[in-house]
Amino acid sequence: MSLNQQQNSQSINLSTATCIVVANMIGTGVFTSLGFQVVNIKSIFALLFLWFLGGIFALCGALSYSELGAAMPRNGGEYYYLSRIYHPIIGFLSGWVSVTVGFAAPIAAAAMALGQYLKSVFPILPSIPIALLVVVGVSLIHTQNLRFGSKFQLIFTVLKVLLIVVLIICGFLLAEPQPLSFVPTAADVETIFSSPFAISLVYVIYSYSGWNAAIYLGNEVQQPEKNLPRALILGTLIVLVLYLLLNLMFLYTTPIEKLAGQVEVGYIAANQFFSINGAKIMGLLISVGLISSISSMVLAGPRVTQVIGEDIPLFKVLAKKNAQDIPYYAIILQLFLVTVLLITSSFEAIITYLGFTLTLSSFLTVLGVFVARIRYPDIPRPYRTWGYPITPIIFLAISMWMLVFILLDKPVESLAGFATLAIGIVVYLFTTKNKVNFS
Secondary structure (H helix, E strand, O other): OOHHHHHHHOOEOHHHHHHHHHHHHOOOHHHHOHHHHHHHOOOHHHHHHHHHHHHHHHHHHHHHHHHHHHHOOOOOOHHHHHHHHOOHHHHHHHHHHHHHHHOHHHHHHHHHHHHHHHHHHOOOOOHHHHHHHHHHHHHHHOOOOHHHHHHHHHHHHHHHHHHHHHHHHHHHHHOOOOOOOOOOOHHHHHHHOOHHHHHHHHHHHHHHOOOOHHHHHHHHEOOHHHHHHHHHHHHHHHHHHHHHHHHHHHHHHOOHHHHOOOOOHHHHHHHHHHHHHHHHHHHHHHHHHHHHHHHHHHHHHHHHHHHHHHHOHHHHHHHOOOOOOOOHHHHHHHHHHHHHHHHHOOHHHHHHHHHHHHHHHHHHHHHHHHHHHHHOOOOOOOOOOOOOOHHHHHHHHHHHHHHHHHHHHOHHHHHHHHHHHHHHHHHHHHHHOOOOOOO
């Protein structure tokens, strides 16, 4: 690769890499899940601690991934890390899930939500065609020059964050404040160790998912050994602060009894200070935010497919790049899968079981920080996990608890996850015949 080609391929700066993380994390979850949490959790301290704990989990994951991303800055994320740290088949299984549904299903879900929110603002608009139009448009944008796609991502993510900040400020300035107490009590300790708190934590952690997004574009980030850790950590911290302030604003502006059991928490809160226009304002806010989320996943997902194509001869067409050094065929494949999921509306069932396989993948990756230090003690580590070994242990402990919880609470979906992995093993054995080249 020439110097000019390398500079072209490394067109993602720190700002854009951070935006990819922020955009991946902030979706509809933070605007909807509080209503279910306040049904059984009435303490303001416990509710905010729930979101704080979810943020700490994500931050511990980001700190751990940063070491691997700085030491092994190549596209592909978990696929590449797990292949090098454990065995190529482990990496392939992680990549297999990512390529087939790991990115396509969340993109389809976000696009569907965007279509529904826009329809609530403009009833004449059909939701599915709008969802398809947005996904096709964003995908085509990312088949062009990487620098252009990066600017598109940066603009929409900054716009999303600014809109959320404006919403938070308006809530605190315009609404009639609710009586809030932040002082923890003895009852809060019991609440934090209760079953409702544990169940709520699963959904909070899902709202924080995406903190690892920048690693999928490892060798397209400028100075990845420095900027990947910075993007992961900074992006996660930004979202942690926004989530805490947003939920505090919801509780500050709206009586808990109005929120309890409701999905449209953002709409209900907005109506407290924007009157009848609250629904339209929230609909437009979330729609703009979802364009950013879709864009970040469209940008990241094909990079996993591309690296699999580079390593496994049967899939080499997926590694091909266009004149702009973009993995064109990988993007087209992902667009096809998203289109199928949108037309058949089958992504909801897929997302349900994705939780188990993706949590297992991130668990093995963070565990890989320990394994890599033992197996490869001499490789350069420009960044070492802050708080090691405590921070990765915190992540592993919470992840293990989630895996057990999902397995017990949703055995059918968990078994479906295992079935997906089993199919991946068959595909791997059939296609590779041990001829995998990790460059």
